[in-house]
Every structure is written in C-alpha cells, then in structure tokens.
Amino acid sequence: MDQEGAFKTGDYQNLLEIYGYSKDEIAIKIDKTWNSLFFDEDLKFYYEIDDNLAYISDTGNNDVRTEGMSYGMMAAVQLNQKEVFDRLWRWTKKYMYQPAGEYKGYFAWSCDLRGNKNSEGPAPDGEEYFAMALLFASNRWGDGKALLNYSEQAKEILHEVVHKGVDSPGDPMWNPDNYLIKFIPEVEFSDPSYHLPHFYELFARWGNEEDQDFWLKAAEASRKYIKQSCHAETGLSAEYAEYDGSPRFEEGHGDFYSDAYRVAFNIGVDSLWFRKDPWQQEAAYNLQKFFADKEEYTKYSIDGRKLEKPDYLHYLGLKAANASASLAGENEFTEKYLKDFWEAELRTDERRYYDNFLYLFALLALSGNFRIY
Template identity: 55%
Template sequence: MRNLLGELGYTDEEIRQKLDNTWNELFYGATDVRIYHPMGDDKGYMVDTGNNDVRSEGMSYGMMMAVQMDKKEEFDRLWNYAKEFMQHKEGRYKDYFAWHCKLDGTRLSQGPAPDGEEFFAMALFFASSRWGEGPGPFNYAGQAAAILRACLHQGERGGDPMWEPSNKLIKFVPESPFSDPSYHLPHFYELFALRADEEDRSFWAEAAAASRAYLHKACHPVTGLSPEYANYDGTPAEPQPHGDFRHFYSDAYRVAANIALDYEWFRKDPWQVEQCNRIQRFFRNIEVSDYRRYTIAGEAFEEPALHPVGLLATLAMASLAADGPDAGHFVRLFWNTPLRTGERRYYDNCLYFFSLLALSGNYRMYG
C-alpha cells in the first residue's frame, strides 16, 4: 500500500509512533478520549459517546481497526459482544445485527443498518487470513459468509435483503427504497466476490461496478459533495420522518474516504481522481473551525459541522487518489490535528484512525 505520509517526509518511526499512540488513546486512553471498553472476561464494546450507546457501525469499525493493527484480543472481545447481544438468531432479521444497544447489550432497536454488516463481514474475512480459524464463533470466514448470505437472500426467508436485487445497490435499511452514498464500498465487494458463497460471487462483482457508477451520480459534478441519503438514481432522497438528509452532513463525509480507498486498492475508476480533487478544492479555503452543513451544490447553512475532525480526516484520506495541488495540504493539516476529545468524539476519531491507517499504508487487504 502507498505510504503517503512517508512520501511527504514523515519518518517510519514518527508514523509508527503516531499509529500506536492513537490506538492506545482510543482503546486504553483517558476517559475523555477512549471509546473502547472491555466487558467481563471475554467481551468489549465501542461506545458512541454522543449518544451513550453501542452501534453496529462502531462495533464493526472497532473490529476493522483491531484486525488492521493485529490486535486479536480486542477483536475477539468486540465480536463476542456483537455476536451475543446484537446479532439476531431468528426471525425476519436472522443473522443481521440490531443497529444500537445500551452499553449492557440491551437492544434499543431491533432493526439493522447495512454499513455494520458489510464492515463486520470484511473484518471477519481479514481476521481469518491474519489469524486463522478457530471454534465458533471464531470461525471467522464462516461467520462472514453467513452475514453476506443473509444480506442477499433474506427476502427468501420472510425478510428483506440489504442490497436491492434489481440494481445491486446497498439500501439505507433493508425496508427502504433508497440508499446512503456513504454505505457504498466497492473495494469490499471486490473481495466479497472472491470469498463469499460461490453462487453469490458474480453478484458481488456486479455490485462493485454498480456502486462505482452510482457514486458518479450521487456526487455533485462541481463541488464533489453528496447527500446523506440518495435515491437509486443518485438524486437526494426526500426528507424522512427522522429528518432531512438531502444535504452534505455527517454520514456523507465518509464518501470521500471510501472512494479514495477503492482507488488505492483497485484503481478501476479514473473518475475517482478528479472527484477527490474536486472535494478538496471545495474545502481548500475553509477553516476546519468553519466547516458546516452544505447543500450538495455548496451553499452553506448556519449549522456548523457536528464532526469537523472527522470531515478533515476524510478530506486527507482523499489524497490517496487526488493528484491536485491540495492533496499535500490536507494530509499535513490532518497530521497536525489531534484526536477530538469530549462528548462528540466517537465518530470523528473513528474516521481519524481509518485515515491514519490509510495514509500510512496500513489499511490493507489480507488474504
């Protein structure tokens, strides 16, 4: 993997120290920084500090962080928690994960959120390749395959699939007729096409191509901004009962990072280079402290960004694909920005750590 931090002059020792320090702060640091907590003898959880709950998003993120850092104990603790408290054993959501719980594992909602499932599956496949297989629930590859099987075939057993069969695009939730651009991870689907059930591998290869094409439609051709929720044709989705998500806000920050990692891993879509240039160009002269909610055309709202450090992290990660004059600026700005502290730190610091992994060449494919 490309080590962009090294290319910009940071030494291997500096990079390794920053990686290790960031891991230690997030997993074992001070109370106003850490987001991981062990639970009992064999479990652990990632806390969404802004809501004081546990989410499938954060649990799957934590597992991906752990497998990338070769931290098997923390990985297995997180997986044990998710498996016991969050994964459905029966019914219309069988093998899906309840999207959020109390810290003790009590479910706050039964419904799943597909970004968790795709990260769980990918982290489990990587764990299988790094550490080998063990007895259940640590038969990692088998567990990953079961999740993906449910994602595609739940409609055959009384529920709803997580990918729309007619267009092979991931849904916002299994029941929804629209998508979330930040859920689209074609670089994961390329690998699912190699490791999922054989009968489903062609679907995943087609889903990778479909997601790349979808992102062309969902990202604005001038600003590069995308909405939080979008219809299958890429247009912003109508306001939902729980809010108006037609604009560029928290979920949408991840799109730039996902596009850049897909480019780094597979380089199948030259459009991704200019897309990363485009979004960096939009933010180049905006101070981090002045990041806001925006229409996808670039009109700023009075409402400030809820997660400015997270947004900066994704803009820096976009430099893996960007070849414009702003790429180095965002990486250096990111390097000199500390982890966020306080109540809203969870989402910012998850994106921060993924960006640090990617920019240092340590967000890798295993297997």
C-alpha cells in the first residue's frame, strides 16, 4: 500500500489487474459498460436532443437530477468523452441553473424530462460534482468559449456555495463555522455521502484563491465527520446525520440505506488519491467484514440490526460501493468483493440509474481509471 496518494505519486492502483483480471478484459468491460449506459437503447439513461443538448434520466423517478447530470459529466471527463460532457453541461445550464433569487448561482435539483423545474431548491452533491467535473475538464481539454469556459464556470459555483448569504441572498451550502456540507442549504444537518474531502483538496488548489483556506479546512472537517458518522464496529453510516455524526431520524433517514452506500466509495477514492487518514483502512475493513456473511443486502441500523423494507432498491449500487472500499487497503475480504463485483450484471430494470452509475464509478476506480485531471 502506498504511503502517499495518487495526487503525489501519479500511481492509480489497478486492483482488478492485481487480482487476476487482464488489462484487455478490463478495457472491454469499461467500454461495454459506458456504451450500455449511454447508448444502448434498452439500457441507457442518457438521451440526446436538439441544439447539442443531452440529459440523464433517473429512470426510477422519470426525472432529471443534478446528481445524475453531474455524475454523467464526471464519467464523461474520466473517459475523455468531451461531446457527451458538453451536451450535459449545456442542458444543465439551460434548464437547471437559477439566474436570480435566493438560489441564484445554484441548480434546481430536479427537472422533468422537458426541462421544467420540479423543485427550485438545490442539492449540494450536484454542485460539488459539477465543480469538480468542470475543473477536470479544464485541465484535460482546456477552456473554451461561453458555457465551455470550464474553469470559470467551476469557480462561479464554488464562490456561490461558500459565500451565499454574505454577498448575495440565500444560504450557503457549507456551514461557515464547522466547514461541513449541508443536506440542503436551508438546514443545519448533513448527509455523510455528500462528504468528498478528496474534492475539497483540489478545490483549494484550483478554485478561487481567496477560499483556499476554507477548502483545506473543509477537507479536514469532512474526514473527521466521516469517521464520526461510521459506526465503530460495522462501518455503517446513516443517510442523514447531525453535525456530530449521529444519525438523524426526523425525516426518516437515520439508518444505513440508499444514500449511505456511497460513503464506502468516497472513503476508497479519498484514500486512493490522498492517503491522509489511516483510519480509512480500518473503516473499509469493518464494512467489508460486516457484509462478508450477509446473503442479501437490505436496510440496516448503523449498529447492524437488519431492518425489513420491502421496496429495497439498490443492491448493485451497494455491491459496487463495498468493493470500492478495497481502495483504502487490502484485506482477507478483498478478493471476495472484487470477484462478486466483477461477476455482477448491470441492472436492466427501471431502477438501473443509481445502481449502474455506482457500478461504473467503481469499475473505473478499481481499475485505476478514476483519476485526478
């Protein structure tokens, strides 16, 4: 295990190859997955329309979300798919961007497939993924004109999420006192899966110079918060949590369920990129140990009590995220999780959007292809 992360070393560990899968096999699987999710008529969630625009549909809810659009942009920049990236960004700015009012500079978190806003408010995970994808695009392809001046677009987003309420109406997406991202700007609690300290490290370096200190503090605060949020024995965290990391039950999201699956992926990628928190290896081990003897994935309390829920939705997403935890450190479970992941099939039903995105991201990360650009 490297003592420094890929940001310094440039070494993106290909765990799949280390555990016996050939480079050709991996390349074929990546190409097939990308084409299935974006262009296969039966599986895709990506749809191109006139005027060089495209959107990604949450196929389970029949809407367009900032989560999905920003995920699509991140996948596109990772795989050097500039046309797809630009189409998604144009649609986002045309239909989701808020040009005025208390949400000025933010993006409506949900629109219908025609671009009408279902909700005016934003979801901060969209903004942070938009900003990171745009900075990568700038570094990989260079800035263009108008909407494709990627770095300027990113910096505008990063300014708003920090300074909203100070130099413009509304609420910031990060609490200015504890440097923690909020679930939505108006509330004072968080979502552990929103915490991306590996992004904040890069925002500090490539974002607005005046906010460098803020983002470094946010990265440190988020790593501490993730540790507080994950149960010491199971490694599980809640979907929503208070600022001290304890589960928040008021809205019905105080257990380990859909949103929370992403925490394992985030821990793995942060460890891969920056290797700043040795605890992450322990967290990955605890999580993988907890699920190692579980025959079915379902909803759990963070201390590991199984909670029955008949509409369990995202079994593949959880499988992919738990495999990604191996990026934080190998253990006796690594081979099992990689094999289970490799043999898993893409979802083909109406709930394929979330699961297949997590599958694609895990595939890229585990093969050394989820990179800093």
